[in-house]
Amino acid sequence: MPKVPTLPEADRKxxxxxxxxxxxxxxxxxxxxxxxxxxxxxxxxELGASVYNQGLADAQGFFEERPRISLRSCIATNxxxxxxxxx
Numbered sequence: 001m002p003k004v005p006t007l008p009e010a011d012r013k014x015x016x017x018x019x020x021x022x023x024x025x026x027x028x029x030x031x032x033x034x035x036x037x038x039x040x041x042x043x044x045x046e047l048g049a050s051v052y053n054q055g056l057a058d059a060q061g062f063f064e065e066r067p068r069i070s071l072r073s074c075i076a077t078n079x080x081x082x083x084x085x086x087x
Contacts, residue, residue: 004041005048011082015040018083 019036
């Protein structure tokens with residue numbers, strides 16, 4: 001059985017709050033923390049590997065285009081906190 005991706009506790013709490021807010025604002029339905037947590041677990045188990053693999057592919061392309069950039073400096077510069085993606 002593949003390993004289900006996990007999140008740091010603070011990120012998990014933020015994701016659960018975001019799911020609850022989304023349901024309330026867009027689906028006019030209140031869901032509790034348990035349901036939101038179960039939904040998050042499902043999303044991570046279904047999509048986590050695809051998102052992870054795409055991140056690896058993006059990183060590989062990035063470093064192939066910029067061979068002189070170190071991984072450490074790239075991570076420090078490009079790390080993002082969870083939340084809404086702008087664009």
